[in-house]
Amino acid sequence: MSIVLEADELRVYRGRVCVLADVSFALHAGEALALVGPNAAGKSTLVRALAGLLPVAHGAVRLQGRCLAGWARDALARTVALVTSEEEGPTLLTVRERVVLGRYPHRGPFRRMGADDDAAVAQALEETGIAALADRQIGRLSAGERQLAALARGLAQQPRVLLLDEPAAHLDIGHQLRLFRVLDAIRSRGVAVLAVIHDLQRAVDWAERIVLLVHGRIAADAAPDQVLADPACAEAFGVSVSAHPAADRTHPFYAFE
Amino acid sequence: MNEPRCRAWTIAALLIALPAALLIACAVGTVPLPAAGVLRALAGAAGLGAPDGGLGDVGQTILWNVRLPRVILAALVGGGLAVVGAALQSVFRNPMADSGLLGVGPGAALGAVLAVHLGWAARVFLALPLSAFVGAMVATLAVYGLSRLAGRTTLSGLLLTGLAVSALASAGTSILLVASDEFRVKAVLFWLAGGLEGRGWAHVESAAVLIVLGVLTLMALSRVLDVLALGETEAQALGLPVTVARLGILAAAAAIAGAATAAAGSVPFVGLIAAHALRPLVGPRGRHLLPATFLAGALLVVLADLGARTLDLRIELPLGSLTSVVGAPYFLLALRGARERE
Numbered sequence: 113m114s115i116v117l118e119a120d121e122l123r124v125y126r127g128r129v130c131v132l133a134d135v136s137f138a139l140h141a142g143e144a145l146a147l148v149g150p151n152a153a154g155k156s157t158l159v160r161a162l163a164g165l166l167p168v169a170h171g172a173v174r175l176q177g178r179c180l181a182g183w184a185r186d187a188l189a190r191t192v193a194l195v196t197s198e199e200e201g202p203t204l205l206t207v208r209e210r211v212v213l214g215r216y217p218h219r220g221p222f223r224r225m226g227a228d229d230d231a232a233v234a235q236a237l238e239e240t241g242i243a244a245l246a247d248r249q250i251g252r253l254s255a256g257e258r259q260l261a262a263l264a265r266g267l268a269q270q271p272r273v274l275l276l277d278e279p280a281a282h283l284d285i286g287h288q289l290r291l292f293r294v295l296d297a298i299r300s301r302g303v304a305v306l307a308v309i310h311d312l313q314r315a316v317d318w319a320e321r322i323v324l325l326v327h328g329r330i331a332a333d334a335a336p337d338q339v340l341a342d343p344a345c346a347e348a349f350g351v352s353v354s355a356h357p358a359a360d361r362t363h364p365f366y367a368f369e
Numbered sequence: 370m371n372e373p374r375c376r377a378w379t380i381a382a383l384l385i386a387l388p389a390a391l392l393i394a395c396a397v398g399t400v401p402l403p404a405a406g407v408l409r410a411l412a413g414a415a416g417l418g419a420p421d422g423g424l425g426d427v428g429q430t431i432l433w434n435v436r437l438p439r440v441i442l443a444a445l446v447g448g449g450l451a452v453v454g455a456a457l458q459s460v461f462r463n464p465m466a467d468s469g470l471l472g473v474g475p476g477a478a479l480g481a482v483l484a485v486h487l488g489w490a491a492r493v494f495l496a497l498p499l500s501a502f503v504g505a506m507v508a509t510l511a512v513y514g515l516s517r518l519a520g521r522t523t524l525s526g527l528l529l530t531g532l533a534v535s536a537l538a539s540a541g542t543s544i545l546l547v548a549s550d551e552f553r554v555k556a557v558l559f560w561l562a563g564g565l566e567g568r569g570w571a572h573v574e575s576a577a578v579l580i581v582l583g584v585l586t587l588m589a590l591s592r593v594l595d596v597l598a599l600g601e602t603e604a605q606a607l608g609l610p611v612t613v614a615r616l617g618i619l620a621a622a623a624a625i626a627g628a629a630t631a632a633a634g635s636v637p638f639v640g641l642i643a644a645h646a647l648r649p650l651v652g653p654r655g656r657h658l659l660p661a662t663f664l665a666g667a668l669l670v671v672l673a674d675l676g677a678r679t680l681d682l683r684i685e686l687p688l689g690s691l692t693s694v695v696g697a698p699y700f701l702l703a704l705r706g707a708r709e710r711e
Contacts, residue, residue: 189608202653
């Protein structure tokens with residue numbers, strides 16, 4: 113698998129506080145990577161830095177081998193999509209209008225919708241399973257449906273890298289499973305997906321790799337079960353972790369105490 | 370009713386109501402003119418039928434030199450301020466934003482009064498609207514910068530900052546007017562409470578340049594407004610240069626508010642009412658909202674100005690006071706709705 117996005121000794125400040133220090137890791141095409149860590153570990157900052165939204169004090173983020181600073185804004189937004197759980201666009205927008213705005217990096221301020229734009233919007237609505245809600249206003253959706261609409265906006269950008277900040281926040285278990293199935297379908301097209309996930313069991317079951325971020329530094333970067341077995345993981349969350357293998361499952365069940 | 374149909378009906382209703390209101394405003398006044406005659410005279414001027422229209426010389430003079438420029442100016446000022454309200458609501462991501470509440474109108478008034486005080490207004494073409502524009506821009510940037518100092522802009526933080534900047538600008542306006550040699554109560558009233566008394570074609574011309582340019586600019590940038598309304602993070606992630614886009618839109622808004630204020634004084638609440646009331650009817654996207662708010666704002670101010678000169682035939686009521694009488698209760702109701710949603 114080829115590397116699409118790479119952080120190289122990344123250091124990021126917010127105000128005077130150093131939020132990320134010497135963060136290095138790579139994301140491969142089609143990969144499912146879960147970013148986990150305790151509150152205030154710098155996960156959201158890392159995701160935003162990877163999307164090119166924050167100034168980098170030291171080190172670099174490279175997208176397809178090229179430093180983010182060398183990317184034009186619109187070209188970057190056509191390649192990397194960021195979806196956060198705190199999006200608060202106008203509640204009177206319909207789902208379709210919201211998703212159409214995901215074509216902004218392709219259309220710019222003036223170009224009309226073309227056939228490719230229509231196709232991308234239709235596909236995004238279809239893949240996220242919210243085509244039936246296309247004409248409903250965002251404000252009339254449930255939290256789960258709103259999250260799917262935000263994801264559909266990201267998909268309409270037709271990115272090679274999808275960055276998700278807590279995509280499963282506020283979602284019931286049914287919506288969570290649906291969301292991660294959608295992400296797997298997207299990955300099968302070669303899109304790399306990095307998601308900040310709070311639920312460690314969910315991270316283990318979904319991701320191919322887990323990066324554990326603690327106090328702005330990477331404490332572990334390995335296969336899911338390896339990271340959960342790492343003492344650094346238990347220490348980071350201040351819990352004890354025990355694995356309970358189940359016969360019909362790829363990964364064990366984990367108990368946290 | 371589904372959204373596209375509701376939108377079509379709303380815009381159709383506005384397209385009928387505005388010309389009707391313009392016609393009534395031309396006909397009604399201290400000297401009433403027959404509406405049919407006004408219509409014939411306007412058609413005549415456009416090359417259809419007799420140019421006189423049967424109004425007679427006095428009627429013609431009243432129509433062409435008094436009523437028509439005033440009514441057109443009211444429509445331009447109202448439409449412009451309404452579009453400014455819609456744009457500010459997107460930039461500040463706040464459905465309660467309005468040029469009057471955010472200090473833009475009072476800033477423009479201060480700029481205009483300064484130009485009068487220093488004597489530029491009489492000497493240089495467009496000096497008055499341009500000074501008003503600069504005043505509006507300074508006030509806008511002050512509110513924008515101050516309300517962001519604390520990080521996230523909240524509804525109450527924004528409104529309170531706007532209140533403080535407005536109070537400061539209005540205080541400056543009052544002090545300048547009192548200090549001026551040509552101080553008259555009427556002048557203070559005009560800049561603080563608005564009015565279109567005695568406005569002629571010269572005022573229409575100088576206001577139209579900036580208002581039309583500004584409105585067209587904002588309409589051309591309607592998609593940028595839509596992306597800005599999504600919030601800073603998402604707008605950036607979609608590749609929009611957020612700061613440049615915001616400043617550009619604020620500049621266009623300040624140009625419109627400046628020209629409108631230079632021509633009509635302070636006319637508060639028009640932007641708030643028009644954009645806030647129309648958003649549920651035509652949707653929040655700029656390409657529909659901006660043209661619709663222009664029509665609604667024009668309608669509102671044409672009717673308000675009609676009220677200002679006909680409610681009491683002995684004195685002319687201040688235009689800005691009339692829009693406030695309608696706007697303030699609307700604002701309070703909308704604020705209650707916004708708080709309940711929060």
